[in-house]
Ligand SMILES: [Ca+2]
Ligand SMILES: [Ca+2]
Ligand SMILES: [Ca+2]
């Protein structure tokens with residue numbers, strides 16, 4: 341729920357301690373807050389892409405625009421998600437391949453098709469482990 345994040349933020353302000361409120365914030369919420377550049381508690385395609393590109397640049401150690409196995413580590417490079425995204429089976433992910441994957445993900449998560457990913461939609465896509 342959108343209101344959940346607002347409530348958490350208000351609680352943090354009231355309590356004067358972000359640490360307390362953030363202890364209950366899930367990974368999905370943290371990801372949303374981090375990528376949500378305009379603070380509307382929903383992710384637009386531009387925000388998702390920007391976040392993905394930040395991750396891409398951070399992982400592309402030699403800066404050639406391709407994520408190679410030696411840059412992401414063997415565990416990720418042999419992961420089905422990586423090999424599936426490697427459309428041309430070059431063994432590395434180009435920006436185009438990552439963008440295509442992110443666009444497909446975005447459309448899959450945006451179940452109501454309004455062009456924004458809300459916390460509800462993200463939670464549905466990435467269910468938090470039950471404790
Ligand atoms: Ca936003
Ligand atoms: Ca590279
Ligand atoms: Ca490739």
Ligand SMILES: [Ca+2]
Nearest residue numbers: 450452454456
């Ligand atoms: Ca949506």
